[in-house]
Amino acid sequence: MATDFVFAADIGGTSIKLGLFQTDGALLDKWEIPTRTENRGEAILPDVAQAISAKMSERKLSPEQVLGLGIGVPGPVDSNNNVFCCENLGWGAFNLKQRMNELLPAVANVAGGNDANLATLGELWMGGGRGYQSAVMFTLGTGVGAGVVADGRVIAGANGAAGEVGHMTVEPEESLPCSCGKCGCLEQYASANGIVRLAQRMLAACDTPSALRSMEKYTAKDICDLAREGEEMAGAIFDRCAHYLGLAMSWVGNTVNPQVFIIGGGMIRAGEILTDRVARYYRTYVFHPSKDTPFVIARLGNDAGIYGCAKLVLN
Amino acid sequence: MATDFVFAADIGGTSIKLGLFQTDGALLDKWEIPTRTENRGEAILPDVAQAISAKMSERKLSPEQVLGLGIGVPGPVDSNNNVFCCENLGWGAFNLKQRMNELLPAVANVAGGNDANLATLGELWMGGGRGYQSAVMFTLGTGVGAGVVADGRVIAGANGAAGEVGHMTVEPEESLPCSCGKCGCLEQYASANGIVRLAQRMLAACDTPSALRSMEKYTAKDICDLAREGEEMAGAIFDRCAHYLGLAMSWVGNTVNPQVFIIGGGMIRAGEILTDRVARYYRTYVFHPSKDTPFVIARLGNDAGIYGCAKLVLN
Missing domain, CATH: 3.30.420.40 (ATPase, nucleotide binding domain)
Known part of the structure; x- marks a missing residue:
């Protein structure tokens, strides 16, 4: 069985941190791209899509091998991937999963969250809170x-x-x-x-x-x-x-x-x-x-x- | 298909409220029994088991028709059914599901919770908070x-x-x-x-x-x-x-x-x-x-x- 992979994109006010993970939590690759906030941040998600597409080509990953993409946003996101507004990116309200599915059809499974919440989840999984569930x-x-x-x-x-x-x-x-x-x-x-x-x-x-x-x-x-x-x-x-x-x-x-x-x-x-x-x-x-x-x-x-x-x- | 049923037992300091529900939330029957707190509350759960057995006989319910039993406790209970202590019932620490399974093998699926948390869940399901998820x-x-x-x-x-x-x-x-x-x-x-x-x-x-x-x-x-x-x-x-x-x-x-x-x-x-x-x-x-x-x-x-x-x- 081929190994499965997960992509991560943590969007900050000045840069977007990207990561490629194995399902066991091994971080295989990480890199950054600038956050282009001009024109109400309209380039940000296309840039994420492009970066992930390029990485999939570089590593010869098929869509079947990619379990999904998680996205962190520096503002409120609910459990249905709705972004309400994100002042420091210039964003208004929209659905993150819907938009990413349009931009990157190869990765259907998209889940978004607030950056502080996701940092907590990350620390629980592989950081200072390892071994705890809450x-x-x-x-x-x-x-x-x-x-x-x-x-x-x-x-x-x-x-x-x-x-x-x-x-x-x-x-x-x-x-x-x-x-x-x-x-x-x-x-x-x-x-x-x-x-x-x-x-x-x-x-x-x-x-x-x-x-x-x-x-x-x-x-x-x-x-x-x-x-x-x-x-x-x-x-x-x-x-x-x-x-x-x-x-x-x-x-x-x-x-x-x-x-x-x-x-x-x-x-x-x-x-x-x-x-x-x-x-x-x-x-x-x-x-x-x-x-x-x-x-x-x-x-x-x-x-x-x-x-x-x-x-x-x-x- | 026969209808499925759920039992409920909300244990208070002086009485235990019992209920028989359909899965759509219809409350078919409710009754009360006293809470016998003497001898560190050792009779409380056997009394619940006995009351439910009797109701199953009375209504001719087979174990297959009973989806489970939910129990509310006036003290801390974690998501694994562990009761920590419950001063007003005289209880120490034990696992609620394990104990009920011994007392009432006919109802395998037992879930317990703190009474205040369960009242909230009840109000969300069928009361003032109907239609909300949180x-x-x-x-x-x-x-x-x-x-x-x-x-x-x-x-x-x-x-x-x-x-x-x-x-x-x-x-x-x-x-x-x-x-x-x-x-x-x-x-x-x-x-x-x-x-x-x-x-x-x-x-x-x-x-x-x-x-x-x-x-x-x-x-x-x-x-x-x-x-x-x-x-x-x-x-x-x-x-x-x-x-x-x-x-x-x-x-x-x-x-x-x-x-x-x-x-x-x-x-x-x-x-x-x-x-x-x-x-x-x-x-x-x-x-x-x-x-x-x-x-x-x-x-x-x-x-x-x-x-x-x-x-x-x-x-």
């Missing part, structure tokens, strides 16, 4: 996002908007608006930019000495480095950020009670100082049956998305 | 519980502890402990007892006149009646309770983005004054793609559980 992955970077997988299946949500933890209201009394228009979102305190804003505010409200006061501009990394070196003020800022994250994770824990929490994104470079504190606050605030949920670190980095795309097809 | 149902009574169903499947959680919204921390600064041992749980402000405690605290902190001040003892219903009659103070108490509920629902909305929220439990007798205010706070706090999620009222009352038990078998 997980929530928090990705802490320029924003705060999450993916929810229960019993091996992505929870996409009615409008593809499940896992939007970055816009959970953690401070109902906040008056400063978030980019989404609401006030007091988790992202306002716990993203890379959020923690800097939190630091500015906390520094302005006290006289505690801090090396941050003498820096013209500082980043999440600076705060984190100082906290790790033991500076009291940076530690307090970091602790506040961890408090909000742990609190939001406790709400998610009480809602879906996953087997594991996976933490990913640029901020994991902060290391144990972050995960340990977040886990401590999580345990303070979550209902007791969910207290022992383990916290693990994501392992697949930027490849989590393509792994999840492939797994979505295999599910 | 829902979160909040049950507001002496406690606050919820069930989560996504794409037609119950999200039970790793420890059967999904949907434990009553123990979401809504007031991290609270110093009064909840029955669960944590402080600041939703249930402390939004259950029938919680709103009374909230009223006592709010009345003690101000001089605003209220008919509640002259009552020796008042209930959630009294507060609600006064709020509906337009009393300012009762309205403010009610509003605070709705604020916490709407806030917690917004977190659930951001996590699983259901197609519909179903509100059930004794407090729905408060009517639109409750649901309208909760929905308004929900919309204030939730991320915009989930703002238009409809709110509906549960319709099956105490039968929701047996409907859900039957649907679990049919899934």
